[in-house]
Amino acid sequence: xxxxxxxxxxxxxxxxxxxGNAYGVTIRAEVARISGRAIPYxxxxxxxxxxxxKGYLTKALGSATSERGGRSKILYRITxxxxxxxxxxxxIQKTVCLGLDQFLKAKA
Amino acid sequence: xxxxxxxxxxxAMSPEGERFAVLGDLxxxxxxxxxxxxxxxLFEIWCWGQILRSLPRFLKNCLEWRIQMFKSFVKIAxxxxxxxxxxxxxxxxxxxxxxxxxxxxxxxxxxxxxxDRSWPEADRIYRVAEEVKSEASxxxxxxxxxxxxxxxxxxxxxxxxxxxxxxxxxxxxxxxxKRFYEEGMFAADPEIFAVFGFPLAEGNPETALVNPDAAVIxxxxxxxxxxxxxxxxxxxLLNGKPLQITGVFDRLPSASHLKIxxxxxxxxxRPFLGREMENWQNTMANTYLKVRPKIDVAxxxxxxxxxxxxxxxxxxxxxxxxxxxxxxxxxxxxLESNLLDEMEPPGNRTLLVLLAAAAVLILLIAGFNFIxxxxxxxxxxxxxxxxxxxxxxxxxxxxLQHMGESxxxxLLAAAAxxxxTVLVLGAFNRLAGTDFSIPDLLSLRVLGFGxxxxxxxxxxxxxxxALILSSFKPAATLKGSFASGRRGxxxxxxxxxxxxxxxxxxxxxxxxxxxxxxxxxNRDLGFAKxxxxxxxxxxxxxxxxxxxxxxxxxxxxxxVLGAAASSSVPGRSFSSFNVVLEEKxxxxxxxxxxxxxxxxxxxxxxxxxxxxxPFDAALAADRTDDWDEPPVFLVNEAAARTFGFASPGExxxxxxxxxxxxxxxxxxxxxxxxxxxxxxQAIAPLVMEWFPEMFRGLTLSLGPSPIGETLATxxxxxxxxxxxxxxAGLFLDEDFNRQYRSDERTLAIVRLFxxxxxxxxxxxxxxxxxxLAEQKRKEIGIRKTxxxxxxxxxxxxxxxxxxxxxxxxxxxxxxxxxxxxRYLGGxxxxxxxxxxxxxxxxxxxxAISFLTVAFQxxxxxxxxxxxxxxxx
Numbered sequence: 001x002x003x004x005x006x007x008x009x010x011x012x013x014x015x016x017x018x019x020g021n022a023y024g025v026t027i028r029a030e031v032a033r034i035s036g037r038a039i040p041y042x043x044x045x046x047x048x049x050x051x052x053x054k055g056y057l058t059k060a061l062g063s064a065t066s067e068r069g070g071r072s073k074i075l076y077r078i079t080x081x082x083x084x085x086x087x088x089x090x091x092i093q094k095t096v097c098l099g100l101d102q103f104l105k106a107k108a
Numbered sequence: 109x110x111x112x113x114x115x116x117x118x119x120a121m122s123p124e125g126e127r128f129a130v131l132g133d134l135x136x137x138x139x140x141x142x143x144x145x146x147x148x149x150l151f152e153i154w155c156w157g158q159i160l161r162s163l164p165r166f167l168k169n170c171l172e173w174r175i176q177m178f179k180s181f182v183k184i185a186x187x188x189x190x191x192x193x194x195x196x197x198x199x200x201x202x203x204x205x206x207x208x209x210x211x212x213x214x215x216x217x218x219x220x221x222x223x224d225r226s227w228p229e230a231d232r233i234y235r236v237a238e239e240v241k242s243e244a245s246x247x248x249x250x251x252x253x254x255x256x257x258x259x260x261x262x263x264x265x266x267x268x269x270x271x272x273x274x275x276x277x278x279x280x281x282x283x284x285x286k287r288f289y290e291e292g293m294f295a296a297d298p299e300i301f302a303v304f305g306f307p308l309a310e311g312n313p314e315t316a317l318v319n320p321d322a323a324v325i326x327x328x329x330x331x332x333x334x335x336x337x338x339x340x341x342x343x344x345l346l347n348g349k350p351l352q353i354t355g356v357f358d359r360l361p362s363a364s365h366l367k368i369x370x371x372x373x374x375x376x377x378r379p380f381l382g383r384e385m386e387n388w389q390n391t392m393a394n395t396y397l398k399v400r401p402k403i404d405v406a407x408x409x410x411x412x413x414x415x416x417x418x419x420x421x422x423x424x425x426x427x428x429x430x431x432x433x434x435x436x437x438x439x440x441x442x443l444e445s446n447l448l449d450e451m452e453p454p455g456n457r458t459l460l461v462l463l464a465a466a467a468v469l470i471l472l473i474a475g476f477n478f479i480x481x482x483x484x485x486x487x488x489x490x491x492x493x494x495x496x497x498x499x500x501x502x503x504x505x506x507x508l509q510h511m512g513e514s515x516x517x518x519l520l521a522a523a524a525x526x527x528x529t530v531l532v533l534g535a536f537n538r539l540a541g542t543d544f545s546i547p548d549l550l551s552l553r554v555l556g557f558g559x560x561x562x563x564x565x566x567x568x569x570x571x572x573x574a575l576i577l578s579s580f581k582p583a584a585t586l587k588g589s590f591a592s593g594r595r596g597x598x599x600x601x602x603x604x605x606x607x608x609x610x611x612x613x614x615x616x617x618x619x620x621x622x623x624x625x626x627x628x629x630n631r632d633l634g635f636a637k638x639x640x641x642x643x644x645x646x647x648x649x650x651x652x653x654x655x656x657x658x659x660x661x662x663x664x665x666x667x668v669l670g671a672a673a674s675s676s677v678p679g680r681s682f683s684s685f686n687v688v689l690e691e692k693x694x695x696x697x698x699x700x701x702x703x704x705x706x707x708x709x710x711x712x713x714x715x716x717x718x719x720x721x722p723f724d725a726a727l728a729a730d731r732t733d734d735w736d737e738p739p740v741f742l743v744n745e746a747a748a749r750t751f752g753f754a755s756p757g758e759x760x761x762x763x764x765x766x767x768x769x770x771x772x773x774x775x776x777x778x779x780x781x782x783x784x785x786x787x788x789q790a791i792a793p794l795v796m797e798w799f800p801e802m803f804r805g806l807t808l809s810l811g812p813s814p815i816g817e818t819l820a821t822x823x824x825x826x827x828x829x830x831x832x833x834x835x836a837g838l839f840l841d842e843d844f845n846r847q848y849r850s851d852e853r854t855l856a857i858v859r860l861f862x863x864x865x866x867x868x869x870x871x872x873x874x875x876x877x878x879x880l881a882e883q884k885r886k887e888i889g890i891r892k893t894x895x896x897x898x899x900x901x902x903x904x905x906x907x908x909x910x911x912x913x914x915x916x917x918x919x920x921x922x923x924x925x926x927x928x929x930r931y932l933g934g935x936x937x938x939x940x941x942x943x944x945x946x947x948x949x950x951x952x953x954x955a956i957s958f959l960t961v962a963f964q965x966x967x968x969x970x971x972x973x974x975x976x977x978x979x980x
Contacts, residue, residue, distance in 0.1 A: 024129055024132070024133035025133045040157075040158040040159070040160075040162040041122070042118050042122065042158055042159055042163070042165075043162045044130075045122040045126040045129070046123060048126075049123045049126065067136060068133075068136050069131065069132060071128045071131050072128065073133075074126060074129040
């Protein structure tokens with residue numbers, strides 16, 4: 001299993017935090033909240049597509065509402081492989097950060 | 109609702125399956141904006157911002173896949189090339205040679221067509237030429253009379269500047285120990301700098317050519333006489349008279365009909381011209397005009413064409429002559445103008461046409477090679493094409509792939525062609541008499557041409573194989589029952605015929621030019637040209653009075669068999685004057701070449717008489733000693749015919765008046781026609797007079813003793829006679845053949861390119877036969893086991909190719925015949941079109957192609973059938 005990139009981690013995280021209502025608008029808002037950077041719509045789905053092709057996400061057609069101009073959502077859900085990948089990423093991050101706050105505090 | 113363009117673009121940037129979702133998301137965003145109170149315009153701007161910010165990743169994504177495919181294509185192409193190095197080499201070598209040949213031809217044509225275009229505002233510079241019409245003849249002269257330029261300048265506001273230039277013969281220039289006969293000398297008006305717009309590196313163009321005995325010289329001449337010292341203000345001796353250097357100019361464009369090294373002021377030559385400066389009827393001054401911008405040139409030309417009538421109208425009407433002036437754009441002179449008294453031999457238009465044709469033919473041959481080898485090899489690629497199709501390649505991609513391969517091949521060939529061109533540039537320069545350097549190869553014109561040819565070749569040669577290859581049915585190719593190499597077999601045959609047709613055309617053409625040049629060099633000229641040593645005597649005018657004494661001094665050496673003094677010798681230029689036959693009156697008027705000879709000349713040159721008697725050394729009356737003495741003349745048969753006499757005998761005893769001094773005298777004899785000019789021209793009328801004052805040199809007839817010793821003797825005698833004058837003798841036969849230099853140059857160039865064409869064609873045939881031999885390995889193996897001999901197989905195999913080559917040669921006969929008739933039309937004396945060049949060309953290409961094919965088929969036929977058949 002390959003390690004997740006930072007952006008992949010953020011995207012997976014954003015999907016898990018939407019509890020079943022993870023689609024374009026909500027994922028984008030969450031990613032923006034976490035990373036502080038709004039992904040433009042032109043590339044948003046190519047990130048999601050990449051995670052889908054790696055098997056970390058599943059896609060399902062959602063409902064079509066009038067406020068979407070009659071177009072359905074694509075709802076994303078994390079797969080067990082995605083969860084494993086997140087776990088691994090979390091472990092690495094934790095290791096990386098071990099003692100970092102003390103060090104930075106001492107520097108400050 | 110209808111989505112805006114920005115929305116559609118944003119959606120299009122996402123993967124195909126997700127586009128509707130993007131649109132939905134955006135609709136949601138729009139509504140969110142609405143609640144925030146943002147206007148639709150702001151939303152639109154926001155969308156564009158999104159597009160802009162998505163671009164980097166979007167571009168990276170789409171290019172990535174293109175690059176992947178491209179890499180795959182390149183890898184396959186390179187592997188294919190590496191696996192069949194022989195074919196690759198033949199293909200690339202053929203194309204490279206073809207391209208290099210084409211490139212050189214283009215360079216040459218570009219050079220020849222660029223003559224006199226690089227003067228500033230060259231489109232406003234014209235030369236004035238004249239047409240002299242009388243009842244008997246119409247003649248067009250490159251030079252006109254001296255009074256014309258001032259008259260046209262003062263009479264026509266359209267003329268901005270007018271300048272005259274007179275070409276001078278070689279003169280002796282001395283600066284201390286440095287003594288040379290200088291060529292490229294002109295006398296010119298000061299306006300020459302304004303007309304041609306060339307600056308002086310040193311000196312003032314306004315005043316440099318105003319005073320007599322002043323000269324402006326080129327940097328090269330300055331270096332020759334003064335080394336690194338400044339030449340300005342220095343004095344040299346010109347034919348013994350002081351001449352001040354008043355200016356130095358940089359190198360002038362080499363692509364010009366004016367090859368100027370020295371410009372003398374008109375005042376320097378005025379004493380020699382005398383009344384000719386006011387004479388409207390000579391043709392000594394080349395006159396150049398710069399017209400004002402945006403004038404109606406045609407109207408101006410019409411107005412000034414009859415200028416002579418205004419000044420000498422009465423005299424012209426009396427003489428039954430009309431003078432018409434016309435303009436020649438200076439850039440057209442080199443290739444389009446071939447008038448009398450041109451300053452340098454005009455460019456050879458026929459050669460350019462021949463070369464352009466050769467370039468096209470060579471490129472075709474090389475392109476056909478490429479097509480033939482690619483389609484013949486198609487079977488090897490069939491499986492790859494099949495697999496690609498099975499995994500989803502569409503035809504467009506396959507066509508692109510194979511076009512790309514041919515482009516790659518062409519590119520490699522182009523690199524090789526550049527290398528070849530750079531390597532042979534020096535040799536080509538010597539051959540073609542040009543001076544191209546490597547930076548010339550980088551000019552915009554050459555690069556543009558190169559790119560165009562490359563694109564054309566890559567496309568032209570790549571399209572057909574690409575279409576063939578991409579059309580294969582995957583099922584057929586993968587099952588293995590694919591009929592290999594059958595595809596395009598008919599076309600291949602057509603192309604082999606086409607190639608050898610082109611090669612035969614080139615070879616037959618070359619052989620015909622060889623014949624013509626040989627013919628001209630070996631034809632009996634009507635005089636003895638062997639072992640004649642001509643000594644021009646310049647810079648000492650007093651010798652003519654003592655010419656008999658000088659001759660005797662040389663004759664006392666036993667190795668000198670004869671000596672004759674004359675104004676010129678065959679192969680050199682002759683002066684021409686108007687001649688009137690007295691019995692027909694002033695209305696009969698011809699311009700005829702004049703040669704001034706002594707009584708020995710005809711004997712030394714072994715020129716027989718057709719009627720009358722030659723000059724007699726014992727008769728003082730035959731010799732003209734001054735301008736008031738009545739002369740006697742000899743003429744040649746052509747002159748007698750021109751006068752209207754049916755036989756030479758009728759001309760004897762008739763009175764003629766010559767424009768050379770306006771003197772009248774009797775014709776005492778007619779000499780047989782002899783070729784005093786090259787065989788390109790018909791023998792022109794010639795008038796001869798024994799007039800020592802006009803002598804300019806001595807012809808010595810040398811005996812059979814070793815030439816080195818004889819020359820040493822002659823030089824010792826010369827140095828005793830003419831101390832301080834360098835001896836500049838020349839052998840008449842060599843000097844005479846100098847007139848064929850341009851034809852020999854044509855020959856050398858055409859020979860090179862026809863050799864190249866034949867070689868490339870054979871290269872292709874070699875590759876093709878090698879391939880087919882390999883393909884028929886099994887057939888050959890079976891034939892051998894059934895008892896066929898190696899020779900029989902080779903013959904059977906070669907036969908089909910040789911048939912094609914023969915057919916090509918037969919087809920080439922009429923085309924070559926037509927082309928050669930046109931080329932030979934430029935010669936007054938022709939070798940005549942005979943069958944042997946065709947036979948020789950056919951023989952040559954048959955022999956070479958037989959060797960090529962036989963080599964391959966013998967190799968195939970020699971193999972042990974067990975080797976080819978066992979893995980069945």
